[in-house]
Amino acid sequence: MSKKTKKANQFEFKTDVKELLNILVHSLYTNREIFIRELISNASDALDKIRFESNKGTEIFQNDLELEISVKGDEKENTLTITDTGYGMTKDEIIQNIGTIAKSGSAEFLKQLSEDKEQANNIIGKFGVGFYSVFMVADKVEIISRSYKTDAKPIKWVSDGLGSFEVEEIDDDIKRGTEIKIHLKEDSKEYAEKVRIENVIKKHSNFVSFPIKSGDDQLNTISAIWREPKSNIKPEQYNEFYKFQSHDFEDPFHVIHKAIDAPIQFNALLFIPKKNMDMFGFNRDNYGLDLYVRRILINHQNKDLLPEYLSFVKGVVDSEDLPLNISRETLQENIVFSKIASTVTKQVLTELTKMAKDDKEKYAQFWKEFSRIFKMGYADYANQEKFVDLLRFDSSANDNKEQLVAFAEYTERMKDEQKDIYYMTGSSRDALMMDPHLEIFKRKGLEVLYLYDPVDEFVVSSVNKYKEFELKSVDQVDLKSLEKLGDSEEKKDKAKELSKEDSKHLSSLFAKMKEILGDKVTDVKISERLEDSPACLVNSDNTMSASMQKMMNMMGNNETIPPKIMELNKDHKLVRNLLKVFKSDSDDKYIADVTEQLYESSLLLEGYLPDPHKLVNRINSMLEESSNWYTEVKKLD
Numbered sequence: 143m144s145k146k147t148k149k150a151n152q153f154e155f156k157t158d159v160k161e162l163l164n165i166l167v168h169s170l171y172t173n174r175e176i177f178i179r180e181l182i183s184n185a186s187d188a189l190d191k192i193r194f195e196s197n198k199g200t201e202i203f204q205n206d207l208e209l210e211i212s213v214k215g216d217e218k219e220n221t222l223t224i225t226d227t228g229y230g231m232t233k234d235e236i237i238q239n240i241g242t243i244a245k246s247g248s249a250e251f252l253k254q255l256s257e258d259k260e261q262a263n264n265i266i267g268k269f270g271v272g273f274y275s276v277f278m279v280a281d282k283v284e285i286i287s288r289s290y291k292t293d294a295k296p297i298k299w300v301s302d303g304l305g306s307f308e309v310e311e312i313d314d315d316i317k318r319g320t321e322i323k324i325h326l327k328e329d330s331k332e333y334a335e336k337v338r339i340e341n342v343i344k345k346h347s348n349f350v351s352f353p354i355k356s357g358d359d360q361l362n363t364i365s366a367i368w369r370e371p372k373s374n375i376k377p378e379q380y381n382e383f384y385k386f387q388s389h390d391f392e393d394p395f396h397v398i399h400k401a402i403d404a405p406i407q408f409n410a411l412l413f414i415p416k417k418n419m420d421m422f423g424f425n426r427d428n429y430g431l432d433l434y435v436r437r438i439l440i441n442h443q444n445k446d447l448l449p450e451y452l453s454f455v456k457g458v459v460d461s462e463d464l465p466l467n468i469s470r471e472t473l474q475e476n477i478v479f480s481k482i483a484s485t486v487t488k489q490v491l492t493e494l495t496k497m498a499k500d501d502k503e504k505y506a507q508f509w510k511e512f513s514r515i516f517k518m519g520y521a522d523y524a525n526q527e528k529f530v531d532l533l534r535f536d537s538s539a540n541d542n543k544e545q546l547v548a549f550a551e552y553t554e555r556m557k558d559e560q561k562d563i564y565y566m567t568g569s570s571r572d573a574l575m576m577d578p579h580l581e582i583f584k585r586k587g588l589e590v591l592y593l594y595d596p597v598d599e600f601v602v603s604s605v606n607k608y609k610e611f612e613l614k615s616v617d618q619v620d621l622k623s624l625e626k627l628g629d630s631e632e633k634k635d636k637a638k639e640l641s642k643e644d645s646k647h648l649s650s651l652f653a654k655m656k657e658i659l660g661d662k663v664t665d666v667k668i669s670e671r672l673e674d675s676p677a678c679l680v681n682s683d684n685t686m687s688a689s690m691q692k693m694m695n696m697m698g699n700n701e702t703i704p705p706k707i708m709e710l711n712k713d714h715k716l717v718r719n720l721l722k723v724f725k726s727d728s729d730d731k732y733i734a735d736v737t738e739q740l741y742e743s744s745l746l747l748e749g750y751l752p753d754p755h756k757l758v759n760r761i762n763s764m765l766e767e768s769s770n771w772y773t774e775v776k777k778l779d
């Protein structure tokens with residue numbers, strides 16, 4: 143090719159690209175062959191786009207060119223060239239597309255990559271940085287490209303992948319599309335060998351929907367396997383297709399293959415991956431199903447076929463009933479499309495329901511990996527019934543947090559007279575098990591669901607019912623409703639009943655405590671729920687659970703603590719002793735100390751206490767005092 147330069151131009155790669163390249167160029171990865179997959183996948187994207195434009199009736203340079211990809215190794219020159227007849231790039235486009243990393247989160251991606259290099263090959267294709275993987279094997283890359291736009295100029299782009307690239311417009315007669323010539327590093331010569339190239343392509347790019355040619359041979363089997371009957375397809379084919387389609391390196395966790403005929407025809411081949419690929423939380427845009435119309439890709443990673451809470455599902459949907467020239471913009475308003483979308487969503491939920499029923503262990507695995515995101519489905523009111531059935535929780539009836547309980551199991555074994563499903567929210571199983579609010583439920587033998595995930599709070603408040611049973615937080619339960627449920631544990635060595643007179647003193651003591659706490663509490667009263675603990679706080683306004691309230695406060699940046707009711711265990715040793723102190727001197731400072739302490743300890747348990755200094759100081763001085771008594775009692779002088 144002659145090189146009549148019109149205007150040479152040198153550009154620096156953006157900083158994050160440089161960093162990425164630096165890692166790729168200087169590290170030796172196993173499995174470097176995936177760069178071929180990445181380049182072929184870009185070529186295939188470029189061909190998809192040209193087909194799409196052509197269907198729309200856009201004017202296209204050399205519109206009757208065969209849509210294909212070709213590969214050619216040259217062992218003498220030590221090069222590999224990959225060519226496509228796709229939509230090509232103009233000078234501005236190549237500067238924009240190759241030279242910057244457009245996707246958000248690239249910084250975080252780089253961080254992960256530099257921390258765990260082993261992961262590089264596995265994640266590279268998933269983050270829109272596939273092209274750069276070529277520099278694992280290349281010490282120079284030349285790109286010649288001619289855009290499909292009729293008035294565009296061909297361009298030539300060259301880079302050694304170190305810090306900059308050159309790009310210029312050229313005058314040559316160039317076929318539409320892109321040619322990428324890779325000058326291989328000494329240690330990567332193998333990728334100039336015909337057999338090696340062909341094997342890699344058969345392995346990673348078999349499902350590309352355009353012919354990939356090596357000389358006169360076509361290397362891939364172009365088949366839309368989602369269109370074929372299930373019985374024709376072997377598990378290996380599903381696995382292979384999944385890996386090709388998702389750039390995952392592992393087999394899928396679960397395959398869903400459906401052919402739907404009524405009311406709208408479509409085929410769906412969907413996969414649940416083994417791992418949540420958004421585990422770093424920064425791969426937000428990398429989801430969606432590929433939408434085909436009559437085997438032609440219309441929209442890569444369509445975000446409207448599935449709701450976000452099912453965004454971990456990968457795969458393709460292909461329909462006969464959509465027009466080929468539908469634009470991506472009008473898809474959303476298309477009624478056929480929205481029917482397909484709602485059916486696909488239902489299919490996925492039905493499949494999960496089946497898994498939960500037929501293979502509990504598998505479902506538990508699914509839950510472990512995806513429950514976080516799945517629970518965001520609380521807002522999908524159209525499918526709430528199915529959604530609710532799929533929820534799983536830890537429970538007071540479990541031995542450990544790995545065991546999971548569904549609402550169905552809970553209600554099957556609940557007491558006959560029980561009308562509500564009880565739950566508690568908190569930071570961990572251990573914290574919940576020791577929470578004073580749980581004590582009466584333990585005594586009554588009532589199962590309580592343990593919720594640890596912040597999103598659970600929204601799930602229970604928006605679901606709020608399972609069948610006819612209401613979901614109730616333990617701190618919202620009306621204790622009278624528990625009375626008729628009978629005790630299953632004997633009350634532990636009951637303290638002596640208070641005399642009439644002492645009961646009166648106790649009321650005065652409580653009044654005193656209320657005075658000490660001021661407007662932090664609306665009431666101080668005898669508790670019906672406590673067994674082992676001396677005190678706890680409950681909401682005075684019973685409409686919201688304490689942790690929901692806390693969350694609302696946090697979101698509204700509001701640090702005020704709503705007034706609470708303090709409940710005291712009248713049979714607790716501490717309360718009885720306090721009563722003695724009170725009877726001898728109602729203004730004893732010890733009463734104020736203990737009252738403040740009980741209040742703050744309870745707040746601490748509820749996760750409210752913003753500043754622990756006072757609490758710690760008070761504990762320290764009380765410890766000091768008690769150490770005096772202790773040494774006296776033990777006669778340690």
Ligand code: ADP
Pocket residue numbers: 180184185187188226228229230231239240269270271272273274320
């Ligand atoms: P991604 O494919 O995820 O966008 P890549 O790093 O693989 O990320 O490619 C970057 C961009 O470069 C592509 O989005 C595309 O715009 C452009 N590109 C790469 N290869 C080609 C090609 N063969 N034809 C046209 N454009 C291409």
Ligand code: MG
Pocket residue numbers: 180183184270271272273
């Ligand atoms: Mg790519």
